[in-house]
Amino acid sequence: MQIVHAVFRPGEGKEAVKFLNTLGVDIQDYKLIKSETGDLLIINLLYGDADILLDNLMSRFDFKGDKERSLIIFTPDTVIPRDRKKVRKANFHASRESLITFAQEKSGINSEYVFLVIFSSIITSLGLILDNVAVIVGGMVIAPVLGPILGITIGIVLGDNKLIRKGIAAEILAVVLAVVVGAIFGLFIPNVDITSSLRIRMYPTLADLFIAMAAGAAGAYSLVKRGQPGSGLVGVMVAAALLPVMSTIGIGLSFGYTTMIIGASLLLAGNYLSLLLATLIVFYFKGVRPQMWYEVKAQKIVKKSMVFFVISVILLSVPLGILTVHQFYIEKPKDIIKSVIKERLVMDWSYRIEDIEIQGKLINAYLYADESISTDFLNDIKKEISDKLNNEYSINFKIIPIKEIKT
Missing domain, CATH: 1.20.1080 (Glycerol uptake facilitator protein)
Known part of the structure; x- marks a missing residue:
């Protein structure tokens, strides 16, 4: 719901009300307050077409050029309507x-x-x-x-x-x-x-x-x-x-x-x-x-x-x-493989992932590793990766040996 506060010159409020009646606005949806400094017309834009009503009102009265008139539209925080059935039938949208x-x-x-x-x-x-x-x-x-x-x-x-x-x-x-x-x-x-x-x-x-x-x-x-x-x-x-x-x-x-x-x-x-x-x-x-x-x-x-x-x-x-396609069929498997390898090798500085290569359903994982890495350990990692990839890929490890040279 939105509310219009339309301020008119003294005595113009009655004319504005007659104009609203010609537009078919229900008498319960507006209130007129008269004063010597100007007439205030309060209109509830809860029912009907608000845009048509405002178009006609603004074409009938000049709110932009006349300093004695003004038009304020605001949205209340809470509305307790008089006619709830009428509200449910109305298709209200902002003006x-x-x-x-x-x-x-x-x-x-x-x-x-x-x-x-x-x-x-x-x-x-x-x-x-x-x-x-x-x-x-x-x-x-x-x-x-x-x-x-x-x-x-x-x-x-x-x-x-x-x-x-x-x-x-x-x-x-x-x-x-x-x-x-x-x-x-x-x-x-x-x-x-x-x-x-x-x-x-x-x-x-x-x-x-x-x-x-x-x-x-x-x-x-x-x-x-x-x-x-x-x-x-x-x-x-x-x-x-x-x-x-x-x-x-x-x-x-x-x-x-x-x-x-x-x-x-x-x-x-x-x-x-x-x-x-x-x-x-x-x-x-x-x-x-x-x-x-x-x-x-x-x-x-x-x-x-x-x-x-x-x-x-x-x-x-x-x-x-x-x-x-690239993200889900190439990058995602790579991320899973890197994550598993890093989790299993996180405590050992002598292992490093060089590259993950995907060729169709074949994955080649290139690792730098020292000579102590065991085949059983690699098979355990391979099994965990296969489980996470739903056994859709064949996985090979390519080990690049690291040799320490002492001088």
């Missing part, structure tokens, strides 16, 4: 004006936005380098990069090109800042290694597209139903995971590591396109519509945008599908 206000606030480039992006980029970059998941999540929570995405899609469904441009500009700035911060930390922190947090973002999969779509749909649904994103936005920011990917690109640039740059760039593009597609679909099918005189223009923009996003996501699915 268009509330969504426009949210989009304009969250898509604007100002000092607060810039500083939050920089601070969250610093936290996220350090979290990636230190391989600290809690720090990475903390950086994502304060990152303001989801707001402009919602602003872009709200601009699309409302046919507002200015809002679209503002959102795109804000996102481009966020990407540039996050990549630069990541590159700076990658260059100046000594002995930076490729941590598991960085590796995850180097090899995106199709699952990442679906996660971003679900996250975007959740954020858009929360916004359109409540008029404000609420606490659910924090979860959406974490699930969408945009800022860590930007920072990974920057760290990859500092390394000169092409695989990291390309992989993270694919993931960033996939997350952006999936978020935009999901939020656009939710806004459109939940009935967010432009003002009547912009409807034709908005319909064209929505159709073109929908086609572009769908085709882009499909095209992006091809390389991500290849990476998914």
Whole structure:
């Protein structure tokens, strides 16, 4: 539910009430308070089409140009309606004006936005380098990069090109800042290694597209139903995971590591396109519509945008599908093998994994080891690996002997 406080010139309230009656608004859904300084009309936007009501009210009375009139829309914390059956039948969604206000606030480039992006980029970059998941999540929570995405899609469904441009500009700035911060930390922190947090973002999969779509749909649904994103936005920011990917690109640039740059760039593009597609679909099918005189223009923009996003996501699915196969059929077995070997040999410095080679269903594990390693010990390790890989692979150990030379 949302509530409108419309302030009119003294004596205009009666005219506004008559106008509401012509629109079919129930007398129980508004209250008029008259005074010498102005008339206050309180309207409950709980039933019916709020956008049509506001469109007609704003076209009848000039709230923007007349200083004696004002219009405030807000969302109450608690609602105890008079007619509960009527509420259940109503298909309420936030008013268009509330969504426009949210989009304009969250898509604007100002000092607060810039500083939050920089601070969250610093936290996220350090979290990636230190391989600290809690720090990475903390950086994502304060990152303001989801707001402009919602602003872009709200601009699309409302046919507002200015809002679209503002959102795109804000996102481009966020990407540039996050990549630069990541590159700076990658260059100046000594002995930076490729941590598991960085590796995850180097090899995106199709699952990442679906996660971003679900996250975007959740954020858009929360916004359109409540008029404000609420606490659910924090979860959406974490699930969408945009800022860590930007920072990974920057760290990859500092390394000169092409695989990291390309992989993270694919993931960033996939997350952006999936978020935009999901939020656009939710806004459109939940009935967010432009003002009547912009409807034709908005319909064209929505159709073109929908086609572009769908085709882009499909095209992006091809390389991500290849990476998914690589991740699950090559990288995952390698990680399991390395994990088992390290657990079994963790107390002995004289063993080291040189390489894990997968050829179809054959795995060759190359180890540096001293001459004391026994065949029975290797067979025990082989059995444990086979059990964890469901006996899908044949495993051979290639031992490179280590010989100590004393002088």
